[in-house]
Amino acid sequence: MQLQQFVNSDALNDAFAAQLVTILEQAIADRGAAYLVVSGGRTPQVLFAKLADTPLAWEKVTVLLADDRYLPPDAEHSNERLVRNTLLQRHAASARFISLYAAADDAYAAVPVIANRLSALPTFDAVILGMGEDGHTASLFPCCAELAAGMADNAPVVLATSPTTAPYQRITLSKARLLQSRQLFLHLVGSNKLAVLEQAQAGTDQLAMPIRAFLQQTAVPMAVMYSPS
Structure with a gap:
């Protein structure tokens, strides 16, 4: 794990965007396409x-979320809505987006349709994770009954979870699928998040703090992008 610290979020975002663009451009040069996983x-x-705002061959970039609340894409708290309104604009409007939503009775019933959508995707080029103060990442919450299944090395690509400490059923990529990436990033802002990061690094129980599974693995490069404000 590499910790990159910045004086503020403006400096962090400038450097982070530049790193991501380099990764995407290299992927397009190498294989004609790039795959970016983001968090809400x-x-x-x-x-x-x-x-x-960055010129890039965005039509060759596929974007998807690490997880989303099981809500229609136009719902206020949908991560898909956030991504469509902030990332998939201007130059990036031509990027391909793969939704984690499918209309069904509930999130669990939607999983087969969503899994089918994701089944042919290759190794990701970059995965951007977030982290909650309980150490969750994506929708792999310590409180979820589905956590062990989602953290297993042989987990399916995608699964539904029902956190007891957060609203809504969720659709999330599994730990195993998120680790199928050339580069991992953890995006953190705020001194409280640095304290959680230090707590995560100090222990080894991955079910208590799922972010540990990503911080402590060595197969995929992991950069923590941090600023105090």
């Missing part, structure tokens, strides 16, 4: 806007 929430919104 407030933290990445300025980063997404910077990427959207």
Whole structure:
């Protein structure tokens, strides 16, 4: 794990966007396509806007979320809505987006349709993760009954979870699928998140803090992009 610290979020986002563009451009040069996995929430919104303002062969880039709440894509708290409104704009409007939503009775019933959508995707070029103060990442929450299944090395590509400490059923990529990437990033802003990171690094129980599985593995390069504000 490599910790990259910045004086503020503006400096972080400038450097982060530049690194991502380099990765995407290299992937396009190498194989004619790039695959980027992003996370929702407030933290990445300025980063997404910077990427959207960057000229790139976006029509060759596929974007998907690491996880989403099981909500229609136009719902206020949908991560898909956030990505469409912030990242998939201007230059990046031509990128291909793969939704983690499918209309069904519930998230669990939607999984087979979503899994089929993702089944042919190759290794990702970059995965951007976030982290909650409980150490969850994507929708792999310590409180989920489905956590062990989602953290297993032989887990399916995608699964539904029902956190007891957060609203809504969720659709999330599994740990195993998220690790099928050339580069991992953890995007953190705020001194409280640095304290959680230090707690995660100090222990080994991955079910207590699922982010540990990503921080402590050595198969995929992991960069923590951090600023205090």
